[in-house]
Amino acid sequence: MNAWGNVQTITKRELGAYFSSPVAYVFIVIFLLLNGFFTFMVGGFFERGEAALAGSFFLWHPWFYLFLVPAVGMRLWADERRVGTLELLLTLPIAPWEAIVGKFIASWLFLGLALVLTFPVVFTVNYLGSPDNGVILAAYVGSWLMAGAYLAVSCITSALTRSQVVSFIISVVACLFLILAGFPPVINLLPNLSPHWQWLVEVVTSFSVITHFEGFQKGVLDSRDILFFLSVIVFSLFTTSVILRTHRTT
Amino acid sequence: MIKAANLTKTFGTKRAVDGVSFTVERGEVLGFLGPNGAGKSTTMRMITGFIPPTSGTVTVGGFDMLEKPIPAKQLIGYLPENAPAYTDMTVYGFLDFAAAMRGLRGDAKKSAIQRAVSLCFLQSVLHQNVDTLSKGYRHRTCFAQSIIHDPEVLILDEPTDGLDPNQKHEIRQLIRQMGGKKAIIFSTHILEEVDAVCTRAIIIDRGVIVANGTPQELRQKSEFAGAVTLRLKGVSAGEVSARLQPVPGVGKIVVLESGPGGVTVRAFAKPGGVNGALAAAIGEAVKGWPLEQLRTEEGRLDEVFRSITLPDTGKEAKL
Numbered sequence: 001m002n003a004w005g006n007v008q009t010i011t012k013r014e015l016g017a018y019f020s021s022p023v024a025y026v027f028i029v030i031f032l033l034l035n036g037f038f039t040f041m042v043g044g045f046f047e048r049g050e051a052a053l054a055g056s057f058f059l060w061h062p063w064f065y066l067f068l069v070p071a072v073g074m075r076l077w078a079d080e081r082r083v084g085t086l087e088l089l090l091t092l093p094i095a096p097w098e099a100i101v102g103k104f105i106a107s108w109l110f111l112g113l114a115l116v117l118t119f120p121v122v123f124t125v126n127y128l129g130s131p132d133n134g135v136i137l138a139a140y141v142g143s144w145l146m147a148g149a150y151l152a153v154s155c156i157t158s159a160l161t162r163s164q165v166v167s168f169i170i171s172v173v174a175c176l177f178l179i180l181a182g183f184p185p186v187i188n189l190l191p192n193l194s195p196h197w198q199w200l201v202e203v204v205t206s207f208s209v210i211t212h213f214e215g216f217q218k219g220v221l222d223s224r225d226i227l228f229f230l231s232v233i234v235f236s237l238f239t240t241s242v243i244l245r246t247h248r249t250t
Numbered sequence: 251m252i253k254a255a256n257l258t259k260t261f262g263t264k265r266a267v268d269g270v271s272f273t274v275e276r277g278e279v280l281g282f283l284g285p286n287g288a289g290k291s292t293t294m295r296m297i298t299g300f301i302p303p304t305s306g307t308v309t310v311g312g313f314d315m316l317e318k319p320i321p322a323k324q325l326i327g328y329l330p331e332n333a334p335a336y337t338d339m340t341v342y343g344f345l346d347f348a349a350a351m352r353g354l355r356g357d358a359k360k361s362a363i364q365r366a367v368s369l370c371f372l373q374s375v376l377h378q379n380v381d382t383l384s385k386g387y388r389h390r391t392c393f394a395q396s397i398i399h400d401p402e403v404l405i406l407d408e409p410t411d412g413l414d415p416n417q418k419h420e421i422r423q424l425i426r427q428m429g430g431k432k433a434i435i436f437s438t439h440i441l442e443e444v445d446a447v448c449t450r451a452i453i454i455d456r457g458v459i460v461a462n463g464t465p466q467e468l469r470q471k472s473e474f475a476g477a478v479t480l481r482l483k484g485v486s487a488g489e490v491s492a493r494l495q496p497v498p499g500v501g502k503i504v505v506l507e508s509g510p511g512g513v514t515v516r517a518f519a520k521p522g523g524v525n526g527a528l529a530a531a532i533g534e535a536v537k538g539w540p541l542e543q544l545r546t547e548e549g550r551l552d553e554v555f556r557s558i559t560l561p562d563t564g565k566e567a568k569l
Binding site for chain 2: 005006009010013016017020021083084085087088090091092093094095248249250
């Protein structure tokens, strides 16, 4: 039995688990409603008079994900531990990373599906004007990568506890840090300290999802931004595996 | 098939399991007995590779659990305590997942599921969600998961816990049936189960093995083993005791009942005494008295269990 087959089996099971409960449908509906409301009402899609989605649509994604992604990720490990199925899963003839990756991919695909279902916005903007669809596609890719980074952080917090609520709260706080690190009001606090601390500002802002998401919104697929999101994912999944191992030994 | 050598597990400062060693061969059904919190589940979790031991080794089918976990785990079917199952799946979906994780595909998978379903009597709930099942069915669903790949080693943590008497009987029969071809370990605190199913039993207390043997051997450890109980009419307890005391092989004599209807007396055999001959000797000694009943006691597992696991208070509790 190859490792990839195991990952696929677990991914399939997890995806099934989302759709066999109302969670998936509630999530998708809320995500789409929020997107619609913020794009057209708050973001002023029509008033802007420009054939683009960056300023009105993608702008909000880091904030939606702040609450919605931890809601998707919170059950991943917390529930396995609470119900006791973790014991079944980890005594199967698989390596732990296969379970971790399989579960992550399932949730990530689910988030991807929710994102794809926002396609009417793309149709709308194409109907009204002639936008650069390459830029829009790049922004979608960036948005999905960003969702993956949030999700990987939620994996860590979910592995930390049996309680989904605790997992949710901790991962919202952790993701908030990832956002605020690049949020202008926060950044503006730092240079006032001293110009010598400029490097600190750069370090902090380099952790921000907003800074890294900006490039994608402009249609730039910068390898550094892609690498940032992927490395957050890999690091977080690795941390998850360490946490799961620690639970078993103590 | 299964070899545990010097297994030790400490949680913080508490030694949950302390130097446990045993082996289980194919064709053996090993009963794991012990009070709650004795370390049964912890030991089983180490054997299945769920938790690594603090020290000691587990070998399953020749594969070291720490160094070669995947081939070792392939040989094992495991029913954890409380029989967890994914509540958001149907019984069929859950078994399908378990079979796929065991590397079964296509027709092999289908027939494996069918086999497990019919062995565990799950046909009627096959397409029901696991969280709507009664406890017995959920238990059997998880049990079906553990035998889906027809494993050579079966580890069952309290497989009959929470089942009704009929279901218990079915599960025991299943274990006994499979026992011929597999190496099975199961834990329980129901002692009759040990007699019904096991070829060997281990009693574990506070993380240490305190007894290891066939159910017969364990019963021999009982004080009752070989004791003779007799009931007589029309004589006093004192007279009976006086006649029994000189009989060779008789140890302590206890008067169980004494009244106008008669007396019931139990003569315990001396350790290592002549078991079979004792009843005959006693029968000879009380000749001439109206004997109503005379029987040789078998050892009682529950008494052995209590006296071994609670050495300080067990004896007082009995008398």
